[in-house]
Amino acid sequence: MKNCVYRFINKENEIIYIGKAKDLKSRIKNHNHLTEECYSEVAFIEYATFDTEYEMDFAERYYIQKINPKYNTVLSDKPIQFSCSELDDCNFKIYELNDYVVERSLEQIELLKQDELFVKVNMSLISLLGVITIVNSDSYLQIQRNKDSYEDMMIKSREKFNYYIEEIIIPKILDYEGKLQSKYHLLDINLKLFNIKKITSKINLVNNELVVNLLYKEKYKNEYKKLDFKIKCSK
Structure with a gap:
């Protein structure tokens, strides 16, 4: 999974953090720069892939400035008002299955x-x-x-x-x-x-x-x- 934008989602379906990764598996495995409070709040992770690093960089900036997740400290203070329908409609996938995702999906x-x-x-x-x-x-x-x-x-x-x-x-x-x-x-x-x-x-x-x-x-x-x-x- 290359050139990805990933999102941490809590149990209230709130996007609490957005990041990017050239190699998503490696990035998630070594993810340790946020607070314990953030990691404990994560219910599941979503991701979307992009063709190039430039598209990935733009998408990450757009989502952070559009959504303003509470654990993002960079760019979140620079909100934007315009919309990009291609990014708004982008299909994010589940990164890893867990009991929460399976049980809630069936519900x-x-x-x-x-x-x-x-x-x-x-x-x-x-x-x-x-x-x-x-x-x-x-x-x-x-x-x-x-x-x-x-x-x-x-x-x-x-x-x-x-x-x-x-x-x-x-x-x-x-x-x-x-x-x-x-x-x-x-x-x-x-x-x-x-x-x-x-x-x-x-x-x-x-x-x-x-x-x-x-x-x-x-x-x-x-x-x-x-x-x-x-x-x-x-x-």
């Missing part, structure tokens, strides 16, 4: 299964199905690739569908996905919307809902499992 899975998993969108079910069908169609993809070669009517149609996707559907989905990820922080959660192959089996006309897949897994595993996630439409 979070059970809680996720009991949660009401749905989001409301301000459009009819028919409109939603139309948007999904068109976005998945070859003609729509053709329009996207050849923006300047179609008549104004086609361009306006594309813009209308883009509005539905980018302004109504996607923000709702991403916002809810982010909230779930924060709530169930030891799981990887992914909402799948537009890769529906048998869409008719996913429609609930009585409740005006479309059921899609919510994928989840423990952060230390590779295989995703599925739960039903409902998109509730207006009438």
Whole structure:
């Protein structure tokens, strides 16, 4: 594990320290410059890898100045306000399994299964199905690739569908996905919307809902499992 940014996490899911390492295993093994209070508070360690040392250096500075962990003494007094979505969405992995991580992950899975998993969108079910069908169609993809070669009517149609996707559907989905990820922080959660192959089996006309897949897994595993996630439409 080379060019890593690592984070110490406590049992309240607070990031209490951030560091960097050219060789993560060696760094963690010889980590002794912080207080005993800090080490005793660590519940688990997360890490993310970067292609170069320059990217690693930038990421460490960004996270420290953005998050301001309580045991970081350098850079934490220089907060920043801007955001970098690529770093904000970076997938951190569990460094080493321990009893806390395994037990809490299983607890979070059970809680996720009991949660009401749905989001409301301000459009009819028919409109939603139309948007999904068109976005998945070859003609729509053709329009996207050849923006300047179609008549104004086609361009306006594309813009209308883009509005539905980018302004109504996607923000709702991403916002809810982010909230779930924060709530169930030891799981990887992914909402799948537009890769529906048998869409008719996913429609609930009585409740005006479309059921899609919510994928989840423990952060230390590779295989995703599925739960039903409902998109509730207006009438």
